[in-house]
Amino acid sequence: MMDIDFVPLQEEDLEQVIKIEQCSFPTPWSKQAFISEIYDNSLSYYCVGKLDGQVIAYGGMWIIIDEAHVTNIAVHPDYRGRKIGENLLLHLIVQGIMRGALRMTLEVRPSNLSAQKLYQRMGFEAAGLRRGYYTDTKEDAIIMWKTLVEKFTED
Structure with a gap:
């Protein structure tokens, strides 16, 4: 197993x-979009996965009230499948969870089967479709959700 450090x-x-x-x-x-996320978006959290000081993966999300919305996640092609x-x-x-999210959501392209399989393995379930979401290809987006923390109610 590789010793990868996930850091902001x-x-x-x-x-x-x-x-x-x-x-x-x-x-x-x-680059400017990422700089804006780092410095101007108080709702965001972005991290990188480093192996021997080299960035081999990164991901980000926004925390909006009690929901985490994954904005992007990617692994360098040389390190995929590990x-x-x-x-x-x-x-x-x-x-x-540490930032108060009870649920997590993300969008994924129907053509990105490997990502869909990852999200399903991690407990995400398809809950809808955003028609023409990806402006570059007009491809739809599958909306997926995962419950992170169950809410408890007093009877």
Whole structure:
């Protein structure tokens, strides 16, 4: 098992993050978009997975009241298939719970079967569809949800 450290995203990590972003998504985020998330969005949490000081994965989410919304998650192509995405998502889940999230949601392309399988393994369930969500390809998005913490009510 690789010894990967998941730590908050820092501006000095962005060059490596952008490289992963560019080889992972048809319409990659810009460096400025990530800088805005780090410095201007008080609802966001972004992290990187580092192996021997190199960024090999990253993920982010927004915490809105009691919901965590995963914005992006990616693993460098050279490191896929080694449960790094699973560990990264687990890290986001833990961070979400620590920040008060009771549920977590995300969108995934119907064509991204490997991501769907990961999310299903981690307990996410499809709950709807956003038609034409991805503006680059007009592809729909599958909306998936996972309960992180059950609410308790007093009778």
